[in-house]
Amino acid sequence: MATIITKEQQEKEKMVTLVSSDSEKFVVEQKVAEKSHVIKMVMNCCGIESPIPVRRVKGDILKSILEYCEKHSKGEAQEVMEKWDKEYMDKAEKDLVFFHDLMLASHFLHIQELVDLIAVTFAGMLKMKSPEEIRQKFNINNDLTKEQEEHIMTTFGWAFQPI
Amino acid sequence: MFFLLLSSLPFIFLLSKSLPLKQTHWLDLVPSLNLSIKMSSKRRSQSEGENEGENDMFPSVLDLPELALDMVLGKLSPAGLSSMSCVCKSLRETCRSDHMWEKHMKAKWGRLIGKAAQRQWDLCMALRNQSLCKAKGKGFFARLSCVLPLHWIKSRIDGGAKSKGVFFPDVSIMSWYLSLENGKFWFPAQVYNREHGHVGFMLSCYDAEVSYDCHTDTFRARYPPHGRRTVVIEEGVQWERLRASPVETSAHELHISDCLHELLPGDHIEIQWRRNKEFPYGWWYGVVGHLESCDGSEYHCRCHNSDTIMLEFNQYTPGSRWRRAAVNRKNHREEGNETDGFYGGIRKLKSKDEINMWKQLWPTDNLE
Structure with a gap:
């Protein structure tokens, strides 16, 4: 006798459960989770019946990432997506620790569109800033010697005399 | 780094088949980024503990995986990269590396920098290197740099020599880019x-x-x-x-024409011309026309069989002495006299862009 698969079951089969490092569970559609190249490979390999642990990503980050993936799996118009992406990044940028972890997680889960978006946003944060401002904002010690700093200032100023 | 991770995936899949999945999920086995994620979590808890409520401090940029940092730096403009290179030692090395500058160089200067300009830059580097040798004649590496390639020496003493105040000419693409940008480098x-x-x-x-x-x-x-x-x-x-010069020939050398046998009426050409033999050549635009004996009809034209090629410079009014010039198809080298100037080598224009460029420059009025 053929097995009758109800509509409800069919939908249920398309859902996948992801578990964050702090044991938070997220049930999302398979096509949403597939936005991550890494999770897609896990699903292809191991199926979607059992929850997939994403133990290196915390719940708040995973939640945000899945929000991004869900929006990007809908196939909306480019202008709509660009506007949404901008708002998404504006929000993420406000908390630099969160932004940093989001960046690492997007690399870890290999979500190329998000990796690019974050890189562009990050580059925008560095734009028009002096080296000292960058050091302060991004927690970097100036380990250049005085000599090296002077060299940097003069290296690009040296003139080629017209021959 | 991630490439490495991906390339190791098939192996990890094999592992996952044989290992009990629920005990050790393979996502935990991926080693490349775990360290950094842990580091950021550690920093997170530290900063939360030390400065409760203050969350505007970025965990150090330098802790980012190499690939993530490269992606960000790759999105920076030349000005942004220059600024980042002054932040610290590590960023200085990364932001000055050639792979960061290649695309900027290509995007802004690629069209204009030909082989001649490249040679000029190499010459400038060599000259600067020589003057360094004279100025710092006592240094062992300085003397060595006169006889060995700069890249070779630089790769062996980078860092060590700098701290002693011995600087070699910066042969990086960044240095070249900035020398072009600040106008100090004159190039052909x-x-x-x-x-x-x-x-x-x-x-x-x-x-x-x-x-x-x-x-x-x-x-x-x-x-x-x-x-x-x-x-x-x-x-x-x-x-x-x-x-950039489309040929290797200098302005004082006759270009050896390699297209004479194939020139047909309607072809677009550039020809070397100079007023007299002391002057440099310039390249002049023209088209191949029909011989005077030909009526120009598609069916009767035999111009391609003739030993004479008629060149037309239609920017000049009909009757102008500059309007037409005949060259020999078989043994044309340089033809002309002190009155009409000398017609030298010919190159056939094959690219539409080159032809369109000349058309854009076409004068509004005919020339005498």
Whole structure:
């Protein structure tokens, strides 16, 4: 006798459960989770019946990432997506620790569109800033010697005399 | 780094088949980024503990995985990269590396930098290196650098020599880019319609040394002397009036034509021309026309069988002595006299872009 698969079951089969490092569970559609190249490979390999642990990503980050993936799996118009992406990044940028972890997680889960978006946003944060401002904002010690700093200032100023 | 991760995936899949998945999920086995994620979590808890509520401190940029940092730096403009290179030692090394600058170099300067400009840069580096040798004659590496390639020495003493105050010329693409940008580097290129479209040079392209002026986004061009006429300098040459020399031949050498046998009426050409034998050649635009004996009809035309090729310079009025010139298909080298000037090598224009460029420069009125 053929097995009758109800509509409800069919939908249920398309859902996948992801578990964050702090044991938070997220049930999302398979096509949403597939936005991550890494999770897609896990699903292809191991199926979607059992929850997939994403133990290196915390719940708040995973939640945000899945929000991004869900929006990007809908196939909306480019202008709509660009506007949404901008708002998404504006929000993420406000908390630099969160932004940093989001960046690492997007690399870890290999979500190329998000990796690019974050890189562009990050580059925008560095734009028009002096080296000292960058050091302060991004927690970097100036380990250049005085000599090296002077060299940097003069290296690009040296003139080629017209021959 | 991630490439490495991906390349190891098949192996990890194999592992996952044999290992009990629920005990050790393979996502935990992926080693590459775990360290950094842990580090950021550690920092997170530290910063939360130490400065409760303050969350505007980025965990150090330097802790980012190499790939993530490269992606960010790859999105920076040349100005952004220059600024980042002054932040700390580690960023200095990364931001000055050639792979960060190749695309900027190509995007802004690729069209204009030909082999001649590359040679000029190498020459400048060698000259600077020589003067360094004289100035710092006592240093072992300085003397060594006169006989060994700079890249070789640099790769072996980088860091150590700098701390002792011995600096070698910066042979990086960044250094070249910035030297072009700040206008200190004069390089060979060719200028269409030289001297602001001077009527005597209409529809020609002459060799010049040029340097960039970033304030006006234009170039200064220095033309070599024409006999008694001294060096001419033209300011404000726009990008679109410049090109890299399409041939290796210098302005004082006759270009060896390799297209004479295939030239047909209607073909677009450039021909070397000079007023007299002391002057440099310029490249002049023309088309191959029909012989006087031919009526130009598609069916009767036998011009391609003739030993004579008729060149037409239609920017000149009919009857002008500059309008037509005949060259020998079999043994043309340089033809002409002191009155009409000398016609040298010919190159056939094959690219539409090159032909369109000349059409854009076409004068509004016919020339006498």
